[in-house]
Amino acid sequence: MHGSTNETDCLIIGGGIMGLTLASLIKEFNSSIKVDLYEKLQGVGLESSEALNNAGTGHAGYCELNYTPMGKDGKIKIKKALEINSKYEITLQYWSYLSNKYKSFDPKNFIHRTPHISLVFGDDNIRFLKKRYLLLKKHHLFKSIIFSQNRKEISKWANLTMIGRGSHQKVAATIVKEGADIDFGAATNALLKTLKHKKDFEIHLNDEIVKIKESKNNLWEVSVRNNISREMKKTFAKFIFIGAGGQAIRLLQKTGIHEQKGYGGFPVSGQWLVCSNQNIVSQHNAKVYGMAPSGSPPMSVPHFDLRIIKGKKTLLFGPYAGFTFKFLKTGSYLDLIKSLKLKNFFPMIYVLLHNWKLFHYLIRESFQSKHDRINLLKTFYPEAKEKDWSIKIAGQRVQIIKPNSLISGKLEFGTEVIISKNKKLAALLGASPGASVAVDSMIKVIEQCFSEKLSNSEFKKKIKEMIPSYGQNLITNKKLLKRIRLSSHKTLGLKD
Ligand SMILES: Cc1cc2nc3c(=O)[nH]c(=O)nc-3n(C[C@H](O)[C@H](O)[C@H](O)COP(=O)(O)OP(=O)(O)OC[C@H]3O[C@@H](n4cnc5c(N)ncnc54)[C@H](O)[C@@H]3O)c2cc1C
Structure with missing residues (x-):
């Protein structure tokens, strides 16, 4: 199947949740495909997938108000929340399959049942939340959602958000109790454990891909630099997946493929406030999402979150x-x-000029003091004290700048998989909803790029074993959803 030792069937760039998910899926489908994964750092899951570099929310649309925007007609659109929820269920099914198959893939190490709450203040926002709740509640994906304007009840869900809050302030909240906190860094490492002893899988740590070019014999020629010895080497691949997180755009540009022309990246940094007082941490048991401040990008929706990292409870607020x-x-x-x-160049300048307010907002935010950050935290946790919190740098997000023409472009907040015409290269750009829907994104790569290797009937049989809902629609199939959730949520400890 492979000509020489430095030739591989599938070369994956990046040891984050995406790269490891793709490697895992390919080896589960067909163990004879040779997979080589290159990671420039000393371990996997250390960039955006690392626990404190992201928010660890199992994005299911339960609490993220930006997934149910209000249209110009005043109607709330729930389509995005339904889509994200059903894609998240695909991740849970695959993890459930791996947990049943491998002892080392222990869900207790990376996923924990954590209620997802949306919390809002003031009449307009309460009206919005109630309308959203009524729409979502009718759908089987969201049937367990509960709404309340009762302070005592909200206190039971998230006590810290209510103590010290003025009685004049109107509040409302929704809760979905079977939400999850996920340590995506630990999940990435758990995926690696299932792969480590597999034949024809190799991981190359501290190895950075610096050049990619098409060579003869339909192969990619890839230059690799070892970040410890600084030695350079060449390797060849039939297929490449660029799962390099924020760096994916730069590597994609190096390939010279037609499909990447005009694309650019818009980087956004992030910061958290992390609570160092264990007495406070122990009092909070949920993820509480609010409304994004007006003019801010969707990824800056503030949230006040319980995190469980290496078995230890942590409390996080942000991202800024x-x-x-x-x-x-x-x-x-x-x-x-x-x-x-x-x-x-022109699409990027166009996006900058047309998103001037956003750019201005991000620069202004970058210069906010810790005191300013604590003031925002106080809208969630009125009794917050500066001494209990420290600032921690979060991961980077590189939003996609997509060309519309030679001179104009558009800023996108989602993710996109770019695939070359000959299907010999794929790259994942963008960051949201990201890790939570990694399995769905990587299955799309496999469907498009490995169709020859995975002969249809073999592929369908195996994928049904791994993801029982494959090929069916969880948004429309209520019975199937019930069956799937009963099984995967039980395996992963998300049920009561
Ligand atoms: C602040 C923040 C909050 C977030 N919150 C959530 C959330 O709550 N829920 C959620 O689902 N998602 C969230 N995300 C998104 C999520 O973190 C990402 O979608 C996900 O981690 C991306 O995984 P990845 O494997 O593509 O990238 P990464 O985890 O960044 O991995 C890419 C890897 O590629 C390596 N690499 C880069 N260049 C090279 C090269 N040339 N050669 C070799 N290796 C290379 C890097 O070292 C890195 O290890 C958040 C992101 C941020 C920044």
């Missing part, structure tokens, strides 16, 4: 978005400048 030039936390301040090319 800001402007940065870096594409990775471990990246370079030259990343943005170096990503400017002739083909994306």
Whole structure:
């Protein structure tokens, strides 16, 4: 199947949740496909997938108000929440399959049942939340959602958000009790454990991909630099997946494929407030999402979250978005400048000019003091004290700048998989809803790029074993959803 030792069937760039998910899926489908994964750092799951670099929310649309926007007609649109919820269920099914198959893939190490709450203040926001609740409640994906304007009840759900709050302030909340907190870094490492002893799988740590070019014999020629010895080597691959997080856009540009022309990246940094007082931490048991401040990007919706990292409870507030030039936390301040090319120059300038307010917001936010950050925290937790909180740098998000024409572009807040015409290269761009829907994103890569290798009937049989809802629609199939959830939520400990 493979000509020489430095030739592989599938070369994956990046040891984050995406890269490891793709490697795991491929080896589960067909163990004879040779997979080589390259990671520039000393371990996997250390960039955006690392626990404190992201918010660890199992994005299911339960509490994220930006997934149910209000249209210009005043109607709330729930389509995005339904789609994200059903994609998240695909991740849970796959994890459930792996948990049943491998002892080392222990869900207790990375996923914990944590209620998802939306909390709002003031008449307009309460009206919005109630309307949203009534729409979602009718759908089987959200049937367990509860709404309340009763302070005593909300106190039971999230006591810290209510103590010290003035009685004049009107509040409302919804809760979905079977939400989850996920340590995506631990999940990434758990995926690696299932792969480590598999034949024809190799992981190359501290190895950074610096160049990719098409060579003869339909292969990719890839230059790799070892970040410890600084030695360079060449390797060849039939297929490449670029799962390099924020750096994916720069690597994609190196390939020269037509499909990447005009694309650019808009980096957004993040900060958290992390609570160091265990007495406070022990009093909070939920993820509480609010409304994004007006003019702010969707990824800066503030939330007040219980996190469970390596078995220890942590309390996090944020993220505070800001402007940065870096594409990775471990990246370079030259990343943005170096990503400017002739083909994306005008689309990037166009996006900058048309999103001036957002750009201004991010720069202003970058200069906020800790005191300002505590003031925002107080809208969630009125009794917060500065001494109990410290600032921690979160991961980077690189939003997609998509070309509309040679001179204009659009800023996208989702994710996109770019696939070359010959299906020999795929790359994942963007960051949201990200890790929670990694399995769905990577199955799409496999469907498009490995169709020859995974002969249809074999593929369908195996994928049904791994993801029982595959090929069916959980948004429309109520019975199927019930059956799937009963099983996967039980395996993963998300049921009562
Ligand atoms: C502040 C913040 C909050 C978030 N909150 C959530 C959330 O609550 N829920 C959720 O589902 N998602 C969330 N996300 C998104 C989520 O973190 C990402 O979608 C996900 O981690 C991306 O995984 P990845 O594997 O693509 O990237 P990463 O985890 O960043 O992995 C990419 C890897 O590629 C490596 N790499 C880069 N360049 C090279 C190279 N040239 N050669 C070799 N290796 C290379 C990097 O070192 C890195 O390890 C959040 C993100 C941020 C920043």
